[in-house]
Amino acid sequence: xxxxxxxxxxxxxxxxxxxxxxxxxxxxxxxxxxxxxxxSVPEAQTCCGQPAYNSGDEPDSIAxxxxxxxxxxxxxxxxxxxxxxxxxxxxxxxxxxxxDSGWLAKATALAAKTHELLSFLTDVRxxxxxxxxxxxxxxxxxxxxxxxxxxxxxxxxxxxxxxxGLTIAEGNEAETCCGFxxxxxxKYPDISESMVDAKxxxxxxxxxxxxxxxxxxxxxxxxGRLQRRGIAVRARHAAEVLAGMGDLPAIGEPAKGRD
Amino acid sequence: xxxxxxxxxANAKAALADRPLQAALGKxxxxxxxxxAEAAARLPEFExxxxxxxxxKDHVLENLDRYLELYEAxxxxxxxxxxxCETAADARAAILRICRKAGAISVTKSKSMIxxxxxxxxxxxxxxxxxxxxxxxxxxxxLRREPPSHIIAPAIHLSLDQVADTFLExxxxxxxNRAIREPRALLEEARTRLRGKxxxxxxxxxxxxxLIAETGSNVLVTNExxxxxxxxLPKVHIVIASLEKIVPTLEDAxxxxxxxxxxxxxxxxxxxxxxxxxxxxxxxxxxxxxxxVVLLDNGRTKMIGSExxxxxxxxxxGACLNHCPIYKSVGGHAYGWVYSGPMGAVxxxxxxxxxxxxxxxxxxxxxxxxxxxxxxxxxxxRMLRRWRQRQFAxxxxxxxxxxxxxxxxGLVTRPKLYRFLMGLGVAALGQLGSKGKFKWLPxxxxxxxxxxxxxxxGDTFVAQxxxxxRGDQSGDLIRKGWRx
Amino acid sequence: xxxxxxxxxxxxxxxxxRKAGDPTNxxxxxxxxxxxxxxxxxxxxxxxxxxxxxxxxxERVAATTAKIPHFDNVPTAxxxxxxxxxxxxxxxxxxxxxxxxxxxxxxTVAGGRGEASDGVSVSLAFGGVAETGTLVMASSPESPNTLxxxxxxxxxxxxxxxxxxxxxxxxxxxxxxxxxxxxxxMPRTVNLITGPSRTADIEQTLQLGAHGPQRLHIxxxxxxxx
Numbered sequence: 001x002x003x004x005x006x007x008x009x010x011x012x013x014x015x016x017x018x019x020x021x022x023x024x025x026x027x028x029x030x031x032x033x034x035x036x037x038x039x040s041v042p043e044a045q046t047c048c049g050q051p052a053y054n055s056g057d058e059p060d061s062i063a064x065x066x067x068x069x070x071x072x073x074x075x076x077x078x079x080x081x082x083x084x085x086x087x088x089x090x091x092x093x094x095x096x097x098x099x100d101s102g103w104l105a106k107a108t109a110l111a112a113k114t115h116e117l118l119s120f121l122t123d124v125r126x127x128x129x130x131x132x133x134x135x136x137x138x139x140x141x142x143x144x145x146x147x148x149x150x151x152x153x154x155x156x157x158x159x160x161x162x163x164x165g166l167t168i169a170e171g172n173e174a175e176t177c178c179g180f181x182x183x184x185x186x187k188y189p190d191i192s193e194s195m196v197d198a199k200x201x202x203x204x205x206x207x208x209x210x211x212x213x214x215x216x217x218x219x220x221x222x223x224g225r226l227q228r229r230g231i232a233v234r235a236r237h238a239a240e241v242l243a244g245m246g247d248l249p250a251i252g253e254p255a256k257g258r259d
Numbered sequence: 260x261x262x263x264x265x266x267x268x269a270n271a272k273a274a275l276a277d278r279p280l281q282a283a284l285g286k287x288x289x290x291x292x293x294x295x296a297e298a299a300a301r302l303p304e305f306e307x308x309x310x311x312x313x314x315x316k317d318h319v320l321e322n323l324d325r326y327l328e329l330y331e332a333x334x335x336x337x338x339x340x341x342x343x344c345e346t347a348a349d350a351r352a353a354i355l356r357i358c359r360k361a362g363a364i365s366v367t368k369s370k371s372m373i374x375x376x377x378x379x380x381x382x383x384x385x386x387x388x389x390x391x392x393x394x395x396x397x398x399x400x401x402l403r404r405e406p407p408s409h410i411i412a413p414a415i416h417l418s419l420d421q422v423a424d425t426f427l428e429x430x431x432x433x434x435x436n437r438a439i440r441e442p443r444a445l446l447e448e449a450r451t452r453l454r455g456k457x458x459x460x461x462x463x464x465x466x467x468x469x470l471i472a473e474t475g476s477n478v479l480v481t482n483e484x485x486x487x488x489x490x491x492l493p494k495v496h497i498v499i500a501s502l503e504k505i506v507p508t509l510e511d512a513x514x515x516x517x518x519x520x521x522x523x524x525x526x527x528x529x530x531x532x533x534x535x536x537x538x539x540x541x542x543x544x545x546x547x548x549x550x551x552v553v554l555l556d557n558g559r560t561k562m563i564g565s566e567x568x569x570x571x572x573x574x575x576x577g578a579c580l581n582h583c584p585i586y587k588s589v590g591g592h593a594y595g596w597v598y599s600g601p602m603g604a605v606x607x608x609x610x611x612x613x614x615x616x617x618x619x620x621x622x623x624x625x626x627x628x629x630x631x632x633x634x635x636x637x638x639x640x641r642m643l644r645r646w647r648q649r650q651f652a653x654x655x656x657x658x659x660x661x662x663x664x665x666x667x668x669g670l671v672t673r674p675k676l677y678r679f680l681m682g683l684g685v686a687a688l689g690q691l692g693s694k695g696k697f698k699w700l701p702x703x704x705x706x707x708x709x710x711x712x713x714x715x716x717g718d719t720f721v722a723q724x725x726x727x728x729r730g731d732q733s734g735d736l737i738r739k740g741w742r743x
Numbered sequence: 744x745x746x747x748x749x750x751x752x753x754x755x756x757x758x759x760x761r762k763a764g765d766p767t768n769x770x771x772x773x774x775x776x777x778x779x780x781x782x783x784x785x786x787x788x789x790x791x792x793x794x795x796x797x798x799x800x801x802e803r804v805a806a807t808t809a810k811i812p813h814f815d816n817v818p819t820a821x822x823x824x825x826x827x828x829x830x831x832x833x834x835x836x837x838x839x840x841x842x843x844x845x846x847x848x849x850x851t852v853a854g855g856r857g858e859a860s861d862g863v864s865v866s867l868a869f870g871g872v873a874e875t876g877t878l879v880m881a882s883s884p885e886s887p888n889t890l891x892x893x894x895x896x897x898x899x900x901x902x903x904x905x906x907x908x909x910x911x912x913x914x915x916x917x918x919x920x921x922x923x924x925x926x927x928x929m930p931r932t933v934n935l936i937t938g939p940s941r942t943a944d945i946e947q948t949l950q951l952g953a954h955g956p957q958r959l960h961i962x963x964x965x966x967x968x969x
Contacts, residue, residue: 395953482953
């Protein structure tokens, strides 16, 4: 149990995975363990505070950040199956404590060891999945924060390239925002709709039957709209496919044996 | 102009339903980003030039008072005059004084965002002076009495047919049955008409892309050549510029020019880059007899040293608009004032107040595309967030939103309570969601208006992980091949 | 000067947390040094390659070019251009002796500033920048800048020796010239011209000849530097 070559990884599941899509959390645990990590899932974890932060609620986001920092500081790495929540810790926590040197040091230390899941698997653990298959043609959506805050672009494609039976069809607008934007999508539903429709048109153009991404926010937004428009493209977190859980119901699909 | 920014939501809805506008925006979002990417790829040093351009403007802002004094001295030394103006009204008055002294009845004007900011055209008209916009796009929207919808392509929102209809309606001295429904005919008609205006103008009013402290020059960048006919033919040249346009030297101006057109239109250089330095010199056969610079503050000095300080690096290239998915969805007019896109959403509240422009910083997904293409590396998303912080601190987040966020924060900072309540909530939702999704849910109207909501899967991940399906640790089970 | 001036400068100093009359002034140093920033490699080619790059870049932006061996060949090059475009044999030339003294033969020439009635103008460039195929036109009594904008066709004559890699070299040449003559660095107007006039303001369709010339022809005189 105490193999020194095994890093201690704290998995920050994120609230969307925790509440809406637990299997992504299980997939993340499985992948991290397969990549030689010792995984902990602290029970004290809740939310990274991004909804508050992006709404301008500084006092609450600072309170939440302090709690996350205290919960996760003990680990060698903090791994997050989301570029968005990962970006929050890595880029924005240090920003928040610009004028609080004590907490700034803690936030910076945590930021330095925080990674988005897929890039952690490739860049830090040099991991590649073996014996995993998924029959289908998928297109990959780069979430804005994965791409621009966490520099995740090639990593998921590299990992998915090792999945037997899976073809990746790139969309021209893979890097364009899907229109989720947290509270944006409920504050400005008309604009959000136009953006997600543009995203879906681009997905449909690729001829893909599956949409993969590394962020539950985007996935819930796009898949919810796909279902509303009656378009038969299934959406999954990339970690599910990589962990061999690609046969479980897709996002928004009924659970098996329950209708 | 009277801002319509408070009606942003209604403006946006109307824009989304406007077919010609949507077609134009679709075209813009294809063309400009592709050409910018090609231009950047053709210049291996592009990213390093962006760093230097940023550093130049940072240095200027740190020494802005000094550069303004040096610049003014240089302008005066060469026979020009500088008019310092604190407000839009001051700038309008200064321009009118110069026009009156010159006995002007006609003023040609090349595109200037400051001109829009101070609404100089309406003011000159009210004072019996005819202002004529000479950039083709600006001319079209002037005929239609519309504001620009893009800082470098002001008539981007209009179709060819709309332009042709405007010309048929406004150029009443011409044959109403003439064939002008193609771009060349429209251009010829505008060129001919404006040529007469250029030759007859008493005063030429231009903006400035930069003001150079070393030489006292103003820089003008255009593709049409209209600015050159604007300053070059009348007796008086008035430059209107905001005071952050200063750069130290010709070399510094050059570095910024290397990123400007590439970011804006994807050209390596715009066709005409002009450096004007003072009035006509002895023995010159052409050139204006008077050279005036109307130097405008209009709220900018209040940004110095504030959390919006870096916004003053902006060179108005329009790259953030061209790459913004919000701008691409609703166009420029929805923002409701002179500027638009991400730079507008940061700048407008600074200039006309957060009360009026409060929507703009919120209408963004903070996707970060703007910052990634900004030649001056302005952290636009961070500044949008700063406006949200100011609004929140001022209690303008809306009572419901503020209360909901407060409750949420109270919950997430109490992990045990959170676990308990989320477990209950998720289980309840999981029971309710038929076929794995909701088509409607109370309090989630903004979401379910547009899309289905995936139903939660029964229990939270953290609870499942720690309880396991049979009370075991799921981590151990996963290693043994267990799947949820 | 004005109250506004003092108010504005005060607010800037206040925002920067600085007092008036601070003796150190980095602005003066920067202007006096006018140091070069990063110059792209493509602006630093050897002289012979600069001319080739200049031509390539100018043609990329829809200018046309011709090379002639001697300055005396300018009227022939202009005549060729007029015939090719079926234009009347009549041009407005910059009133400089270098052009007026040439043997124009069948072409009617008049020297002076640009006028609305001019169809074709011929002027001399101060320099050319290979980096982007850009002409540098400097206004003077012998080089009225209205010639650059009013005619439909603009012919610019440039000596190959005046084609340099980057804009920075041009600024140095202006400074050097001003130092020798004891004048201001900048002419009243400097026009950097990169291709003929254009617009894309109607449905994003690119059209040449918006307000300035529809055609730009560059005649490069391939004389060895004097």
